[in-house]
Amino acid sequence: xxxxxxxxxxxxxxxxxxxxAQATDLTxxxxxxxxxxxxxxxAETLKxxxxxxxxxxxxxxxxxxxxxxxxxPLLDYNGMLELIFxxxxxxxx
Amino acid sequence: xxxxxxxxxxxxxxxxxxxxAQATDLTxxxxxxxxxxxxxxxAETLKxxxxxxxxxxxxxxxxxxxxxxxxxPLLDYNGMLELIFxxxxxxxx
Amino acid sequence: xSEKLGILLTTSPENENTHTVLRLAETALAEGRQVExxxxxxxxxxxxxARLEGLTQKGAKVVVCAxxxxxxxxxxxxFVLWGSQYDLAVLIKESYRFLSFN
Amino acid sequence: xSEKLGILLTTSPENENTHTVLRLAETALAEGRQVExxxxxxxxxxxxxARLEGLTQKGAKVVVCAxxxxxxxxxxxxFVLWGSQYDLAVLIKESYRFLSFN
Amino acid sequence: xxxxxxxxxxxxxxxxxxxxxLRMAVGLTLEEDNKVTVIFVKDGVxxxxxxxxxxIQSGIIKKHLEALRLLGHRLVVERESMEERGxxxxxxxxxxxxxxxxxxxxSEADRVIPWQ
Amino acid sequence: xxxxxxxxxxxxxxxxxxxxxLRMAVGLTLEEDNKVTVIFVKDGVxxxxxxxxxxIQSGIIKKHLEALRLLGHRLVVERESMEERGxxxxxxxxxxxxxxxxxxxxSEADRVIPWQ
Numbered sequence: 001x002x003x004x005x006x007x008x009x010x011x012x013x014x015x016x017x018x019x020x021a022q023a024t025d026l027t028x029x030x031x032x033x034x035x036x037x038x039x040x041x042x043a044e045t046l047k048x049x050x051x052x053x054x055x056x057x058x059x060x061x062x063x064x065x066x067x068x069x070x071x072x073p074l075l076d077y078n079g080m081l082e083l084i085f086x087x088x089x090x091x092x093x
Numbered sequence: 094x095x096x097x098x099x100x101x102x103x104x105x106x107x108x109x110x111x112x113x114a115q116a117t118d119l120t121x122x123x124x125x126x127x128x129x130x131x132x133x134x135x136a137e138t139l140k141x142x143x144x145x146x147x148x149x150x151x152x153x154x155x156x157x158x159x160x161x162x163x164x165x166p167l168l169d170y171n172g173m174l175e176l177i178f179x180x181x182x183x184x185x186x
Numbered sequence: 187x188s189e190k191l192g193i194l195l196t197t198s199p200e201n202e203n204t205h206t207v208l209r210l211a212e213t214a215l216a217e218g219r220q221v222e223x224x225x226x227x228x229x230x231x232x233x234x235x236a237r238l239e240g241l242t243q244k245g246a247k248v249v250v251c252a253x254x255x256x257x258x259x260x261x262x263x264x265f266v267l268w269g270s271q272y273d274l275a276v277l278i279k280e281s282y283r284f285l286s287f288n
Numbered sequence: 289x290s291e292k293l294g295i296l297l298t299t300s301p302e303n304e305n306t307h308t309v310l311r312l313a314e315t316a317l318a319e320g321r322q323v324e325x326x327x328x329x330x331x332x333x334x335x336x337x338a339r340l341e342g343l344t345q346k347g348a349k350v351v352v353c354a355x356x357x358x359x360x361x362x363x364x365x366x367f368v369l370w371g372s373q374y375d376l377a378v379l380i381k382e383s384y385r386f387l388s389f390n
Numbered sequence: 391x392x393x394x395x396x397x398x399x400x401x402x403x404x405x406x407x408x409x410x411x412l413r414m415a416v417g418l419t420l421e422e423d424n425k426v427t428v429i430f431v432k433d434g435v436x437x438x439x440x441x442x443x444x445x446i447q448s449g450i451i452k453k454h455l456e457a458l459r460l461l462g463h464r465l466v467v468e469r470e471s472m473e474e475r476g477x478x479x480x481x482x483x484x485x486x487x488x489x490x491x492x493x494x495x496x497s498e499a500d501r502v503i504p505w506q
Numbered sequence: 507x508x509x510x511x512x513x514x515x516x517x518x519x520x521x522x523x524x525x526x527x528l529r530m531a532v533g534l535t536l537e538e539d540n541k542v543t544v545i546f547v548k549d550g551v552x553x554x555x556x557x558x559x560x561x562i563q564s565g566i567i568k569k570h571l572e573a574l575r576l577l578g579h580r581l582v583v584e585r586e587s588m589e590e591r592g593x594x595x596x597x598x599x600x601x602x603x604x605x606x607x608x609x610x611x612x613s614e615a616d617r618v619i620p621w622q
Contacts, residue, residue, distance in 0.1 A: 003497065006285065008202075010517050010549060014399050014432055015504075021493040028497065036202045037517035040552060040591075056209075060564065061518055062556035062597070077213035084283050085189065091502040092285040096613065099387065101304075103401050103433060107515055107548055108620075114609040121613065129304045130401035133436060133475075149311075150304075153448060154402055155440035155481070170315035177385050178291065184618040185387040194503065196407070198300060198330050199360070200522045205563045227410050228300050228330070234361040258301075259336040271417025278501055279392045279421050286503045288407075296619070298523070302406045307447045329526050356526075373533025380617055381508045381537050388619045390523075 002029045004087035008036040015093040016045055023049060033075070033083060039063065043070055054080060095122045097180035101129040108186040109138055116142060126168070126176060132156065136163055147173060190220040192281025194274065196288045198228035199235050203287040208237055210285075215244050222281065224274045226251035230260050239265045249273045292322040294383025296376065298390045300330035301337050305389040310339055312387075317346050324383065326376045328353035332362050341367045351375045392423045395499040398434035400506045408437055409449025411505035416457050427499070428458060429492055430484070431468040438467050438480035455482050468492050508539045511615040514550035516622045524553055525565025527621035532573050543615070544574060545608055546600070547584040554583050554596035571598050584608050 003022055007015045015032075023030040034041060035054040039061060055074040058067050067074065075083065084090055096115055100108045108125075116123040127134060128147040132154060148167040151160050160167065168176065177183055191214050197203045211221045223246060225232055230250050232238045242248055242265045249269040255262065262268055278284055293316050299305045313323045325348060327334055332352050334340045344350055344367045351371040357364065364370055380386050396415045398408055418424045430438050441451055455465060465484035472478075472486065480486065487495075496502055512531045514524055534540045546554050557567055571581060581600035588594075588602065596602065603611075612618055 008520065014397075018493055018496060021490065022497055025497070035206060037520045037549070040517065040549070056561045060558050060561040061552060062558060063552075066592075077209050078217070080210065081191075081214055081217065081219075084191075084285070089500070089502070090283055090285060091496070091504065092287065093504045101404065107513075111609055111612060114606065115613055118613070128308060130404045130433070133401065133433070149445045153442050153445040154436060155442060159476075170311050171319070173312065174293075174316055174319065174321075177293075177387070182616070182618070183385055183387060184612070184620065185389065186620045196410070200330055202520050202562060202564065226414065227407060228302055231333070231360065258333065271414060272420040274414065275418045275421035275424055278394060278418060278503075279423055284501050288411075288504065288506045298526070304404050304446060304448065328530065329523060373530060374536040376530065377534045377537035377540055380510060380534060380619075381539055386617050388621075390527075390620065390622045
């Protein structure tokens with residue numbers, strides 16, 4: 001089962017701890033999509049998780065270079081929809 | 094000089110660190126007035142500061158007993174205004 | 187029937203949610219998907235946002251919580267359905283994917 | 289002239305700020321103080337809140353940022369002054385104590 | 391059955407939104423296939439205390455929680471959040487569960503609505 | 507002189523509010539006795555970076571900052587907040603000051619408006 005967390009706030013503790021706890025169950029594939037100010041979330045809090053970010057939201061904040069260095073895949077809205085529809089469950093925090 | 098900080102959010106880091114830093118200057122008298130969900134702020138983060146709370150806001154949250162145990166003076170709106178007008182400077186966070 | 191994307195929007199147009207919901211809905215409609223948006227709380231202020239009306243012209247269905255509109259004295263508009271929490275209860279069951287923007 | 293309490297309110301009536309500003313203003317007016325409230329951002333939605341109109345009847349002066357009203361299609365009301373950021377600039381200088389509710 | 395989890399995690403009364411989230415949770419039960427679980431976690435747990443929103447003209451809380459219970463839906467309070475805040479037990483009838491159990495509910499739910 | 511400090515401390519673009527706070531700061535200069543200092547601290551410091559709000563239909567930032575500078579008012583960025591976020595220097599012309607210096611500005615200001 002694939003679970004997608006869409007996170008809007010920077011460093012959203014409850015969303016991140018939930019995703020990390022779910023990821024310990026190996027029958028579940030957990031992914032995060034960072035949008036809005038969540039694209040500024042510190043890399044160390046995301047360790048061990050598959051993380052995507054919304055390209056426009058990253059560029060609006062002027063942190064494109066930083067995010068690219070972290071090799072985080074950047075999605076457009078088509079990519080975001082694809083991720084949403086291919087996941088079995090989506091939680092938009 | 095008397096500075097009053099009116100705090101609305103629980104555990105407002107920037108407001109608390111500013112108040113604590115100002116309180117180290119002994120020419121300044123610093124007081125906090127906790128309103129809204131700030132009345133739920135943990136006691137240990139308020140140490141060394143003069144702290145008041147708005148009575149209605151404390152009672153709405155069902156924590157009157159806890160706050161009374163901490164001997165925090167509870168103000169009504171007249172008391173709040175008195176505190177505002179007797180302070181030289183007010184910061185409403 | 188194509189897969190329906192259900193969206194709950196409860197924030198005023200001050201929030202970045204508005205931009206994201208608009209872009210996501212437009213993209214989904216362009217891909218041939220159904221989109222239904224339920225507005226409640228300060229989300230009902232979108233009735234005065236021309237961009238939302240534009241979205242309905244592209245095929246999105248928009249429903250509001252009439253109770254929240256009446257509370258806020260937000261006038262009824264012809265491009266939205268004047269609904270209740272029951273509409274949200276059905277949407278959350280029937281949509282293929284459901285996103286909340288709170 | 290009595291001491292004026294200046295208040296900036298930028299949040300919608302969903303926020304607890306509304307209750308606090310109303311109670312504080314009522315109390316100040318009852319104590320014989322002057323009260324002036326400036327509304328901007330989602331604070332302008334208070335033009336549709338009867339409690340604010342009641343406050344002006346008790347003697348409070350309420351000014352709105354007309355720009356924010358026009359953006360949000362909030363209709364002008366007779367109980368408020370249709371102002372600009374200049375009014376806030378003057379209020380922040382002239383009030384005896386100034387409180388922001390953001 | 392459509393399992394819906396509603397998460398209340400923000401501090402209680404700075405806005406009317408928590409009351410509105412609970413109104414929504416009650417509304418979700420109008421579709422009889424929806425089985426609703428409201429989860430109180432982080433600062434949201436204060437709402438399961440002895441609150442008195444009428445003191446500040448704020449929104450209804452207890453009546454919504456009672457309605458959910460009477461209609462056969464579920465209220466959950468996260469134990470760790472209560473302990474961190476020195477709360478011994480909820481004032482309303484609710485299941486006190488561990489963080490791990492809450493995560494399990496979220497993983498199993500068909501829909502999750504985090505409110506804020 | 508009426509010294510006014512405006513504090514921008516919330517994350518940049520989740521709402522239009524930071525842009526509105528800066529519009530207000532510019533507006534405050536319309537009364538010529540007001541001397542305005544805008545202080546960027548915590549996640550507010552990101553707004554002094556190379557932001558592009560037009561990518562997300564968000565509000566004006568740079569134009570407001572330029573206007574404040576041209577009108578002879580002051581922009582301040584807190585050094586500790588920048589360092590914690592790995593930002594080396596602001597993209598706009600601003601004074602980078604220590605937390606202690608920022609506290610001093612707040613103590614000396616006649617009015618402080620924390621924006622959020």
